[in-house]
Amino acid sequence: MSEIVLKDVNYIYNKGTPYEVHALRDINLTLGGGIIGIIGHTGSGKSTLVQLLNGLAKPSSGKVLFDGEDLWEKPERVRAARFRAGLVMQYPEYQLFASTVYEDIAFGPRNMGLSADEVDRRVRLAAEFAKVSPDVMERSPFDLSGGQKRRVALAGVIAMNPEFLVLDEPAAGLDPGSRRFILGGIKEYRKKSGNSVIIVSHSMEDMASYCDRIIVMANGRVIMDGSCAEVFSRSLELIGLGLDVPQVTHIASALRECGIDIGRDVYTVGYAAEKLDSFCKKA
Amino acid sequence: MKNAIEVKDLSFTYEGYGDSPDVTALRDVSFTVPEGSFTAILGHNGSGKSTLASILCMLEEPGSGEVIIYGKRMTGEDVTDEDIFEARRRVGMVFQNPDNQIVATVVEEDVAFGCENLGIPSAEIRKRVDAALDTVGMRKYARHSPHKLSGGQKQRVAIAGVIAMKRDCIIFDESTAMLDPLGRRDVMETIEKLNHEDGVTVILITHYMEEASRADKIIVLDGGRVLTEGTPAEVFSDPEKLWEASLDVPQSTELLYRMKKAGYDVRLDIFDAEGCAAEISRAIEKRRGKRV
Numbered sequence: 110m111s112e113i114v115l116k117d118v119n120y121i122y123n124k125g126t127p128y129e130v131h132a133l134r135d136i137n138l139t140l141g142g143g144i145i146g147i148i149g150h151t152g153s154g155k156s157t158l159v160q161l162l163n164g165l166a167k168p169s170s171g172k173v174l175f176d177g178e179d180l181w182e183k184p185e186r187v188r189a190a191r192f193r194a195g196l197v198m199q200y201p202e203y204q205l206f207a208s209t210v211y212e213d214i215a216f217g218p219r220n221m222g223l224s225a226d227e228v229d230r231r232v233r234l235a236a237e238f239a240k241v242s243p244d245v246m247e248r249s250p251f252d253l254s255g256g257q258k259r260r261v262a263l264a265g266v267i268a269m270n271p272e273f274l275v276l277d278e279p280a281a282g283l284d285p286g287s288r289r290f291i292l293g294g295i296k297e298y299r300k301k302s303g304n305s306v307i308i309v310s311h312s313m314e315d316m317a318s319y320c321d322r323i324i325v326m327a328n329g330r331v332i333m334d335g336s337c338a339e340v341f342s343r344s345l346e347l348i349g350l351g352l353d354v355p356q357v358t359h360i361a362s363a364l365r366e367c368g369i370d371i372g373r374d375v376y377t378v379g380y381a382a383e384k385l386d387s388f389c390k391k392a
Numbered sequence: 393m394k395n396a397i398e399v400k401d402l403s404f405t406y407e408g409y410g411d412s413p414d415v416t417a418l419r420d421v422s423f424t425v426p427e428g429s430f431t432a433i434l435g436h437n438g439s440g441k442s443t444l445a446s447i448l449c450m451l452e453e454p455g456s457g458e459v460i461i462y463g464k465r466m467t468g469e470d471v472t473d474e475d476i477f478e479a480r481r482r483v484g485m486v487f488q489n490p491d492n493q494i495v496a497t498v499v500e501e502d503v504a505f506g507c508e509n510l511g512i513p514s515a516e517i518r519k520r521v522d523a524a525l526d527t528v529g530m531r532k533y534a535r536h537s538p539h540k541l542s543g544g545q546k547q548r549v550a551i552a553g554v555i556a557m558k559r560d561c562i563i564f565d566e567s568t569a570m571l572d573p574l575g576r577r578d579v580m581e582t583i584e585k586l587n588h589e590d591g592v593t594v595i596l597i598t599h600y601m602e603e604a605s606r607a608d609k610i611i612v613l614d615g616g617r618v619l620t621e622g623t624p625a626e627v628f629s630d631p632e633k634l635w636e637a638s639l640d641v642p643q644s645t646e647l648l649y650r651m652k653k654a655g656y657d658v659r660l661d662i663f664d665a666e667g668c669a670a671e672i673s674r675a676i677e678k679r680r681g682k683r684v
């Protein structure tokens with residue numbers, strides 16, 4: 110499994126001008142394995158952080174290490190990082206460009222210099238994960254619905270089989286069913302490929318359901334980093350940071366007030382129901 | 393009670409061009425929105441919510457059927473330009489993307505923009521802008537640049553612009569979709585304040601079920617039709633139906649629903665954490681009581 114390490118990273122926009130913004134401060138993180146969620150208020154630095162992972166942004170100071178190698182030491186490493194960490198930007202549906210869905214998904218793997226057969230295999234597999242149905246492959250991506258376009262853009266990145274699939278708010282603006290659909294596909298990709306996934310999201314409920322680890326950012330810094338149970342048990346701090354916990358976590362706290370203690374690590378409805386059930390059987 | 397909006401058998405089709413086919417976005421949609429009420433509209437992507445919103449704001453001409461805005465019929469041959477102008481004055485809209493709604497470089501000028509277009513005297517505009525900024529809690533940013541605000545703050549500035557025009561009814565088309573949790577909380581509080589304190593009729597289009605649970609009434613669209621309609625208690629009482637329509641229920645309802653399926657005697661129509669916990673605790677007590 111590959112690993113990306115951020116070492117003492119700072120990122121400053123428009124350095125030395127009156128518009129200077131210190132977007133990331135002293136970031137130290139080791140990323141790799143499982144599905145990692147990043148939450149934080151608007152402007153906390155999430156998008157800047159994910160753009161460091163694939164070499165789209167260069168740190169103002171500090172290092173980005175890909176499997177121990179300094180990314181910015183050699184230009185070819187930066188180029189390779191584009192494929193090793195595949196970034197699905199916010200609202201990626203506006204970046205589709207090819208004349209057919211197939212061509213759009215094939216663009217990345219073709220750029221990697223793969224054989225036509227391998228490109229074809231990758232495109233079909235990626236389409237399956239991203240739930241792009243085979244019968245839209247020859248259609249223009251611009252004729253598709255918003256949700257379908259989003260999935261085509263996702264397939265285009267998955268087709269590069271990146272060691273890190275990095276998604277900036279992949280489900281924003283989608284209805285709950287489409288959210289489940291797209292996040293379910295991402296989880297499946299994680300499971301079958303063994304590659305790491307990093308998701309930025311404002312939905313605490315989605316993060317609780319899909320992530321193994323959560324990183325909390327505020328004002329350019331990493332404030333918390335731990336399992337869902339660890340992070341969501343600090344609800345007051347999260348609310349103070351302009352964030353929240355899933356509603357079911359609030360319900361579990363309220364239950365505790367009523368004398369029904371099902372634990373502080375409750376953050377999905379399924380788990381809450383299970384714990385309630387065993388609470389009742391014990392009682 | 394008088395109705396702000398009445399819609400009867402409304403259908404709407406986007407006409408195709410070239411080789412793209414016609415798209416029927418609304419089919420026989422009927423509902424009413426009482427004055428001063430808070431209505432939520434739910435529906436999967438492409439179910440027709442935004443089309444409906446633009447018809448109600450008179451940005452899109454209704455197809456067939458009837459649309460009545462504050463007692464005036466807006467469909468038929470005899471609708472005048474004044475009628476349409478008046479309807480547009482009374483019904484306003486706040487959109488999804490906070491960045492696309494900003495027109496000026498100073499917050500108070502942005503809020504004043506709509507009023508200036510209405511030809512309102514500047515002394516009156518001054519008063520309205522200050523009052524509107526107070527309502528949304530953004531008065532202290534009056535002279536700031538809107539571009540430096542957070543998403544939630546930008547949306548509250550957009551809302552202030554609509555309030556300053558003295559709209560009687562405001563439609564929010566997924567206005568919380570791009571916001572972080574705090575931005576969403578602030579905008580929801582502002583919307584509820586407008587509704588409760590100022591009597592503004594609110595129509596909220598959203599994918600967040602917890603936001604919808606705060607409305608007086610929910611209308612669910614599915615493929616351009618009204619799938620179901622009622623109070624949050626009524627609509628959320630059938631989670632399976634909503635899941636099938638690509639929607640969801642609040643987590644409180646989902647948890648209660650699971651308890652019910654496990655044989656507990658619980659109501660489903662409770663949407664706040666404390667109420668939900670109290671209901672579960674009551675049901676557990678009751679079952680224990682039976683056992684002894």
Ligand SMILES: Nc1ncnc2c1ncn2[C@@H]1O[C@H](COP(=O)(O)OP(=O)(O)O)[C@@H](O)[C@H]1O
Binds near residue numbers: 123153157
């Ligand atoms: N291109 C840019 N130029 C200048 N400042 C920027 C730019 N992009 C982001 N910023 C600023 O950097 C900070 C972090 O932004 P961002 O990484 O987009 O945060 P998030 O994704 O958490 O909302 C914010 O203060 C933002 O205004």
Ligand SMILES: Nc1ncnc2c1ncn2[C@@H]1O[C@H](COP(=O)(O)OP(=O)(O)O)[C@@H](O)[C@H]1O
Binds near residue numbers: 435
């Ligand atoms: N300008 C347009 N031209 C053609 N079809 C459109 C247009 N706007 C929306 N549609 C179609 O009408 C249907 C309803 O869309 P919309 O009202 O935007 O739904 P929602 O807001 O619920 O996502 C969809 O099938 C959509 O593709």
Ligand SMILES: [Mg+2]
Binds near residue numbers: 156
């Ligand atoms: Mg961002």
Ligand SMILES: [Mg+2]
Binds near residue numbers: 441442443565
């Ligand atoms: Mg819409």
